[in-house]
Amino acid sequence: MTRIEFQGVSKSFGGGASRIDAVRDVSFEATGGETLGILGPNGAGKTTIIRMLLDVFRPDAGEIRVDGGLNGNRLDTFRRRVAYLPEERGLYQKRKISDVIEYTGALRGLSRAETRDRATPLLERFELAAYARKKVATLSKGMSQKLQILLSVLHDPDVLIFDEPFSGLDPVNVRLVRRLVLEHRERGKLVCLCTHMMSEVQALCDRVMMMHRGSRVLYGPLQEIRRAHTDYQVTVDIDAAPEGLACVDRVERVENSKNVYLKEGRTLSDFLREMAMAGRTMRHMSEGLRSIEDVFVSVAGASRVSVSGEAK
Amino acid sequence: MTRIVAWYEFLFTVKRPAYLIVTFGLPVFIGMYIGFIMLVSLGTASYVVEGLSTKVGVVDETGLLEHAKRYEADLEEDKRRRNEKGTEIESAARRFEEMFEKIAPDDSRTFATLDAAREALDSGDIDVIIHVPINHVETEAIDCFVRKWKLFGAIAAPQRVRQRLRLGLLQRAGLSDAEMAIIRGGDEDGASLGAVTLYELGAGDQFVEVNQIQRILGFAVPAGIAGLLIFALMLNAGFLVAGVAEEKENKVIEVLLSMVRVDQLLMGKVLGLSGAALLQLFVWAAMAGPIPLIVAWAGSEAIGFEWRPGVILISAIFFMLGFVFYGALLVGLGSLGNNTKESQQYSMYIMLPPIVPILMVVALVNAPNGLLSRALGWFPLFSAPTMMIRLATGEVPIWDILLSAVILIASTWAAVRVSARLFRIGALMRGQSMNPIRIARLLFHS
Numbered sequence: 029m030t031r032i033e034f035q036g037v038s039k040s041f042g043g044g045a046s047r048i049d050a051v052r053d054v055s056f057e058a059t060g061g062e063t064l065g066i067l068g069p070n071g072a073g074k075t076t077i078i079r080m081l082l083d084v085f086r087p088d089a090g091e092i093r094v095d096g097g098l099n100g101n102r103l104d105t106f107r108r109r110v111a112y113l114p115e116e117r118g119l120y121q122k123r124k125i126s127d128v129i130e131y132t133g134a135l136r137g138l139s140r141a142e143t144r145d146r147a148t149p150l151l152e153r154f155e156l157a158a159y160a161r162k163k164v165a166t167l168s169k170g171m172s173q174k175l176q177i178l179l180s181v182l183h184d185p186d187v188l189i190f191d192e193p194f195s196g197l198d199p200v201n202v203r204l205v206r207r208l209v210l211e212h213r214e215r216g217k218l219v220c221l222c223t224h225m226m227s228e229v230q231a232l233c234d235r236v237m238m239m240h241r242g243s244r245v246l247y248g249p250l251q252e253i254r255r256a257h258t259d260y261q262v263t264v265d266i267d268a269a270p271e272g273l274a275c276v277d278r279v280e281r282v283e284n285s286k287n288v289y290l291k292e293g294r295t296l297s298d299f300l301r302e303m304a305m306a307g308r309t310m311r312h313m314s315e316g317l318r319s320i321e322d323v324f325v326s327v328a329g330a331s332r333v334s335v336s337g338e339a340k
Numbered sequence: 341m342t343r344i345v346a347w348y349e350f351l352f353t354v355k356r357p358a359y360l361i362v363t364f365g366l367p368v369f370i371g372m373y374i375g376f377i378m379l380v381s382l383g384t385a386s387y388v389v390e391g392l393s394t395k396v397g398v399v400d401e402t403g404l405l406e407h408a409k410r411y412e413a414d415l416e417e418d419k420r421r422r423n424e425k426g427t428e429i430e431s432a433a434r435r436f437e438e439m440f441e442k443i444a445p446d447d448s449r450t451f452a453t454l455d456a457a458r459e460a461l462d463s464g465d466i467d468v469i470i471h472v473p474i475n476h477v478e479t480e481a482i483d484c485f486v487r488k489w490k491l492f493g494a495i496a497a498p499q500r501v502r503q504r505l506r507l508g509l510l511q512r513a514g515l516s517d518a519e520m521a522i523i524r525g526g527d528e529d530g531a532s533l534g535a536v537t538l539y540e541l542g543a544g545d546q547f548v549e550v551n552q553i554q555r556i557l558g559f560a561v562p563a564g565i566a567g568l569l570i571f572a573l574m575l576n577a578g579f580l581v582a583g584v585a586e587e588k589e590n591k592v593i594e595v596l597l598s599m600v601r602v603d604q605l606l607m608g609k610v611l612g613l614s615g616a617a618l619l620q621l622f623v624w625a626a627m628a629g630p631i632p633l634i635v636a637w638a639g640s641e642a643i644g645f646e647w648r649p650g651v652i653l654i655s656a657i658f659f660m661l662g663f664v665f666y667g668a669l670l671v672g673l674g675s676l677g678n679n680t681k682e683s684q685q686y687s688m689y690i691m692l693p694p695i696v697p698i699l700m701v702v703a704l705v706n707a708p709n710g711l712l713s714r715a716l717g718w719f720p721l722f723s724a725p726t727m728m729i730r731l732a733t734g735e736v737p738i739w740d741i742l743l744s745a746v747i748l749i750a751s752t753w754a755a756v757r758v759s760a761r762l763f764r765i766g767a768l769m770r771g772q773s774m775n776p777i778r779i780a781r782l783l784f785h786s
Binding site for chain 2: 082083084085107110112114116117118119120121132135136176179180189
């Protein structure tokens with residue numbers, strides 16, 4: 029299975045006063061069979077990370093390894109195994125769809141017959157078969173989007189790098205792409221997903237890396253990050269108010285339930301013990317984790333982000 | 341509405357840095373080129389550009405030129421009389437100028453015998469001997485002797501002498517019908533190049549007759565290839581730059597760069613377009629070529645035309661090298677533009693240098709191994725067209741050709757590397773204006 033490692037990678041553009049540090053000392057790894065979400069506000073350095081992985085840019089410092097070897101040395105073979113869908117989509121508008129498919133197949137090292145064999149079921153799946161002889165310019169935005177996704181997976185890649193793959197798609201096609209991502213992950217492929225759609229991140233990603241101003245500010249398994257960034261919250265269906273317990277910070281009433289926020293350092297066990305000691309009963313209880321969207325907003329929205337606060 | 345759109349289009353365009361750079365930079369650029377050419381021409385013409393100021397020696401066995409020498413005195417006398425008395429006098433010189441053409445000033449040296457003129461030629465006092473044989477009036481023949489034939493070397497000299505011979509005839513009293521026919525004939529047909537028998541020094545220091553048509557054709561074929569390079573570049577550079585700009589505008593370039601290495605993409609574009617340019621030339625040649633080729637081939641025996649496949653082959657190699665060299669630079673620089681218009685404006689800086697050797701063709705042909713010719717041949721921006729012109733003269737030593745080819749190959753390699761860096765940055769850059777300092781910074785820091 030494919031393994032990608034970034035070790036202390038930095039990249040800057042320009043010099044002197046106009047120097048921009050696009051990526052600063054970023055390390056992460058991802059392995060086949062998982063989906064890595066690369067998150068961050070605009071200008072965080074996500075695209076630069078991807079471009080370095082594809083060797084469009086070379087890092088100023090650090091190492092990028094693919095399957096243990098340095099990226100530059102394995103790039104030609106690595107390119108054949110990668111699918112890339114950039115955020116800014118582009119297609120040759122004046123060419124026929126079949127010609128674009130053929131050209132892409134050739135660039136990916138496929139013969140004409142192989143390209144045809146692989147493209148036919150994909151065209152059917154993406155409901156583009158009827159348009160194959162038409163020009164790209166005749167497609168709607170959503171159809172163009174689907175054609176680009178088709179082109180990216182035409183060669184059955186081992187690594188999928190999708191930058192905002194859901195933008196411009198209707199809910200039906202969002203599902204289509206989601207299924208495509210899950211299928212590839214299940215087949216042991218590595219999927220790198222850059223998106224602002226946090227619901228998709230939460231649904232698809234096993235691991236996330238959040239970037240801010242070129243630095244990695246969060247990195248780790250999705251659930252661990254959510255847990256680490258949750259003010260300990262318990263939702264209880266309770267008759268008596270839990271106020272007055274030593275471990276409780278504050279209580280908010282939500283319809284028939286109460287959200288109980290625990291003081292820093294206090295755990296669910298502390299809460300349960302104090303409830304029992306106070307002789308209070310409850311009919312239902314659930315542990316609340318912050319959504320990844322909340323984590324994203326709080327980290328990205330913070331005016332000063334400290335790397336020391338990251339979850340490992 | 342159209343007026344408003346036009347006004348804002350105008351404003352947006354004139355505010356574009358690329359527009360300003362080309363508008364103000366290009367004249368400076370062209371001025372520098374012309375200044376350079378003039379400096380070189382003025383400063384070094386005497387020893388670099390042989391033949392541009394031809395020193396003529398004349399051996400006139402007919403005595404007609406002595407008659408002609410009176411024309412200046414006649415013209416002066418005309419002028420004096422007109423001023424003093426307002427009366428007209430019709431001198432032969434004035435009549436000649438009114439009937440035919442303005443008489444060019446005479447700066448030739450007269451020699452009594454061919455041997456005396458030969459001595460002056462050998463010592464370098466003169467560059468060409470014009471010999472008017474005693475039977476000139478009957479045959480109209482003029483012989484022209486030079487040390488070495490040059491395409492633009494001695495065209496004017498026989499013409500000037502022939503003009504004076506006609507004037508001399510007119511000056512002489514009692515003209516026969518045949519003599520009047522010569523005077524008039526010059527006006528109708530001009531003094532054709534073919535009417536002059538040209539000799540150059542050959543083996544054993546003996547003069548041998550030069551077949552000028554053969555020499556001119558021998559020059560024209562390789563020189564034509566140089567012209568085609570410029571023409572093909574002019575025509576196809578637009579496609580090349582527009583293609584890159586379109587991919588950048590369409591944002592296809594990023595996907596392409598994920599599939600292909602930047603240098604592969606760049607070379608692929610250049611070579612693909614080189615192929616298209618060659619195909620274009622081939623089609624043109626196929627459509628128009630048979631006629632001159634058949635004529636040249638059929639007539640080659642009669643005119644003694646000598647095919648020089650080696651020169652044509654080397655010229656073709658320089659054509660390809662030149663196309664790839666200029667093409668690589670065009671793609672690199674073209675990728676910096678924000679749209680097709682800007683990219684094409686940047687490409688002008690690459691399109692100008694190959695024109696310079698064409699502007700200096702006289703100097704290159706007359707002194708193919710002079711300092712200027714060699715310098716242009718070794719400088720990669722001018723190399724390909726310069727070498728094709730120099731090769732056409734058939735006088736360039738093999739080491740010189742090899743050196744130029746090696747420099748051009750190395751420069752092409754460097755151009756591909758530099759352009760790949762520019763392309764890598766430029767292709768993904770949006771909305772940023774470029775100037776030479778910024779380009780240098782990008783190259784240095786990328």
